Amino acid sequence: MPLPRRHIPAxxxxxxxxxxxxxxxxxxxxxxxxxxxxxxxxxxxxLGIVAVGMTFVILSGGIDLSVGAVVGxxxxxxxxxxxxxxxxxxxxxxxxxALGTLIGxxxxxxxxxxxxxxxxxxxxxxxxxxxxxxxxxxxxxxIDDDTHTRVASVxxxxxxxxxxxxxxxxxxxxxxxxxxxxxxxxxxxSAYALGGSEEAALLMGVAIDRxxxxxxxxxxxxxxxxxxxxxxxxxxxxxSAGVGMELDAIAAVVIGGTLLTGGVGSIPGTxxxxxxxxxxxxxxxxxxxxxxxxxxxAIAALLLAFVALQRALTRLxxxxxxx
Amino acid sequence: MxxxxxxxxxxxxxxxxxxxSSAVFWPLVALVALLLLNIIITPNFSRIEIRTGRAFGSIxxxxxxxxxxxxxxxxxTLVIAIAGIDLSVGSVMAxxxxAAALLITGGHPPxxxxxxxxxALAAGVGAFNGxxxxxxxxxxxxxxxxxxxxxxxxxxxxxxxxKVRFDLPAFQSVFDGLLFSIPTPILFVLALAVVVxxxxxxxxxxxxxxxxxxxxxxxxxxxxxxxxIRVTVYAFCAxxxxxxxxxxxxxxxxxxxxxxxxxxELDAILAVVIGGTSLTGGRPHIAGSLIGALLMQTLTVMLQMxxxxxxxxLIVKAAVAILVCLLQSPTLxxxxxxxxxxLST
Numbered sequence: 001m002p003l004p005r006r007h008i009p010a011x012x013x014x015x016x017x018x019x020x021x022x023x024x025x026x027x028x029x030x031x032x033x034x035x036x037x038x039x040x041x042x043x044x045x046x047l048g049i050v051a052v053g054m055t056f057v058i059l060s061g062g063i064d065l066s067v068g069a070v071v072g073x074x075x076x077x078x079x080x081x082x083x084x085x086x087x088x089x090x091x092x093x094x095x096x097x098a099l100g101t102l103i104g105x106x107x108x109x110x111x112x113x114x115x116x117x118x119x120x121x122x123x124x125x126x127x128x129x130x131x132x133x134x135x136x137x138x139x140x141x142x143i144d145d146d147t148h149t150r151v152a153s154v155x156x157x158x159x160x161x162x163x164x165x166x167x168x169x170x171x172x173x174x175x176x177x178x179x180x181x182x183x184x185x186x187x188x189x190s191a192y193a194l195g196g197s198e199e200a201a202l203l204m205g206v207a208i209d210r211x212x213x214x215x216x217x218x219x220x221x222x223x224x225x226x227x228x229x230x231x232x233x234x235x236x237x238x239x240s241a242g243v244g245m246e247l248d249a250i251a252a253v254v255i256g257g258t259l260l261t262g263g264v265g266s267i268p269g270t271x272x273x274x275x276x277x278x279x280x281x282x283x284x285x286x287x288x289x290x291x292x293x294x295x296x297x298a299i300a301a302l303l304l305a306f307v308a309l310q311r312a313l314t315r316l317x318x319x320x321x322x323x
Numbered sequence: 324m325x326x327x328x329x330x331x332x333x334x335x336x337x338x339x340x341x342x343x344s345s346a347v348f349w350p351l352v353a354l355v356a357l358l359l360l361n362i363i364i365t366p367n368f369s370r371i372e373i374r375t376g377r378a379f380g381s382i383x384x385x386x387x388x389x390x391x392x393x394x395x396x397x398x399x400t401l402v403i404a405i406a407g408i409d410l411s412v413g414s415v416m417a418x419x420x421x422a423a424a425l426l427i428t429g430g431h432p433p434x435x436x437x438x439x440x441x442x443a444l445a446a447g448v449g450a451f452n453g454x455x456x457x458x459x460x461x462x463x464x465x466x467x468x469x470x471x472x473x474x475x476x477x478x479x480x481x482x483x484x485x486k487v488r489f490d491l492p493a494f495q496s497v498f499d500g501l502l503f504s505i506p507t508p509i510l511f512v513l514a515l516a517v518v519v520x521x522x523x524x525x526x527x528x529x530x531x532x533x534x535x536x537x538x539x540x541x542x543x544x545x546x547x548x549x550x551x552i553r554v555t556v557y558a559f560c561a562x563x564x565x566x567x568x569x570x571x572x573x574x575x576x577x578x579x580x581x582x583x584x585x586x587x588e589l590d591a592i593l594a595v596v597i598g599g600t601s602l603t604g605g606r607p608h609i610a611g612s613l614i615g616a617l618l619m620q621t622l623t624v625m626l627q628m629x630x631x632x633x634x635x636x637l638i639v640k641a642a643v644a645i646l647v648c649l650l651q652s653p654t655l656x657x658x659x660x661x662x663x664x665x666l667s668t
Contacts, residue, residue: 117602124641131638260462296476304469
């Protein structure tokens with residue numbers, strides 16, 4: 001089977017990730033270990049979960065700026081319910097995720113029924129979620145609960161001291177389920193159809209209202225799940241958690257080969273994007289001579305290189321299709 | 324558009340109706356209503372007094388604190404009018420502020436260099452945005468996301484990730500001083516807004532910008548120099564951001580790389596959209612954007628005077644933004660308001 005051209009950017013990303021990992025392994029001792037890779041998965045799990053939801057929205061040609069704020073809100077809701085109201089862990093998690101889904105569905109309704117641009121509707125949702133988080137708690141609150149600690153310490157143990165933490169397990173599960181939904185369900189296909197052409201999707205018989213609102217609800221729900229996973233990673237509810245995460249998520253999705261114009265992209269590509277950005281940060285952490293400022297410039301340059309490469313490939317393939 | 328034809332047959336709209344359907348109407352109503360509400364419920368809101376040659380009062384506070392977002396929104400209006408977006412303005416503020424602070428503490432060059440060099444740097448970043456979009460064909464949101472990260476990163480590298488304190492009375496009197504007892508940032512906003520509005524009105528640039536916003540392809544086929552205009556508009560937007568950065572630095576006599584201008588791009592975009600400029604491009608409404616920025620600032624100051632923490636005012640901001648956008652929404656408006664144009668469709 002020939003390699004579908006639309007997957008080239010994602011494969012290019014994977015190749016670059018492998019090259020970077022190899023270079024880092026040669027440069028640093030003890031870098032080339034399974035533990036490094038598993039830590040990479042664990043440390044970026046919440047960003048990855050958020051990015052999966054973002055991928056669906058971007059596939060449909062939209063954008064969701066509220067995810068970072070929803071992550072913050074979800075950590076605060078979880079912490080408040082567990083610490084202040086002594087809820088059990090499971091209902092607290094469920095409540096946080098339900099709230100995130102609701103906020104996402106709200107943005108979807110504004111976009112579909114009022115015809116607001118996704119950028120503005122989700123920007124308003126971002127302010128709303130952040131404001132709600134600050135109303136619950138102005139400062140970060142610790143989560144001190146035995147069940148929560150036990151859930152957070154669940155891990156798949158491998159030979160030696162290497163283990164796959166629960167956060168990474170949830171992340172990988174999200175990737176697998178997300179891929180299934182995107183490829184094999186009509187909901188997932190309608191995201192691609194909407195991104196390709198909304199008018200064509202409508203004529204084709206896609207229930208646009210249900211699909212659109214559902215996509216933003218999914219993004220909100222996954223962002224809240226990201227927040228819940230963040231509390232497992234660091235047991236506290238912080239109203240300013242996830243600030244700027246929407247931009248990281250967008251960057252990861254774009255590096256993973258999903259086009260911001262919608263219609264083209266994949267969930268496994270997003271996995272590559274998340275791991276690539278995560279690897280850059282890990283390498284920089286290993287290298288004391290690179291400052292925080294240089295890291296930012298490096299990430300920006302890499303993002304630019306990726307998008308330029310994508311553009312070149314897209315032009316190349318469309319030129320071949322109709323000579 | 325099909326529903327444009329019956330509008331021609333509808334009765335000629337009265338002057339008030341024409342004005343009511345203009346983009347600036349609802350934001351202006353919201354601002355006036357909010358100011359009236361404040362005069363009633365907030366004690367001492369409308370008082371302006373002049374002490375030691377300086378005007379004090381809530382209204383002055385709103386204008387002065389809102390001047391950063393107003394400066395950003397002037398440039399952002401033009402960018403959005405050509406169907407673009409500029410996420411990098413907050414980072415460009417930090418870059419310009421850091422550059423100015425380092426120039427002052429470094430070599431004590433003459434004042435005009437301290438002012439013009441950071442502004443030129445900012446405009447250069449903006450031109451780079453324009454080139455990325457035009458030459459590489461990147462989407463504005465991606466291109467300016469790259470410069471958002473890179474500009475603040477460069478500022479951090481230049482300043483070794485430290486706040487840079489400086490003291491240059493001449494610099495402060497330009498960007499944080501008084502002229503006719505009015506703080507200079509307010510005058511900058513006024514001057515810039517008037518100049519831009521006049522340029523849009525009196526030169527063909529206004530029509531060119533609208534044409535590019537409506538369809539870049541058609542504009543190019545009509546012989547407009549789309550690339551040149553785009554680069555100019557993004558450079559101007561970044562120039563406004565640079566100016567805002569200098570004002571922010573002069574205010575606290577310090578360039579704070581970590582927090583200067585952080586997330587102000589979102590406030591500016593919101594102000595522009597509330598002001599009636601469409602995110603899909605089209606006619607720029609400079610006055611609307613200023614009203615949008617003032618509306619947000621009035622809300623913030625009002626809630627502060629009622630002792631509500633700034634962080635929680637975000638909710639009210641969100642509610643007002645949604646409300647104003649809904650009032651302007653093309654799909655909802657005809658259902659709620661029976662304006663002549665809506666009746667005919």
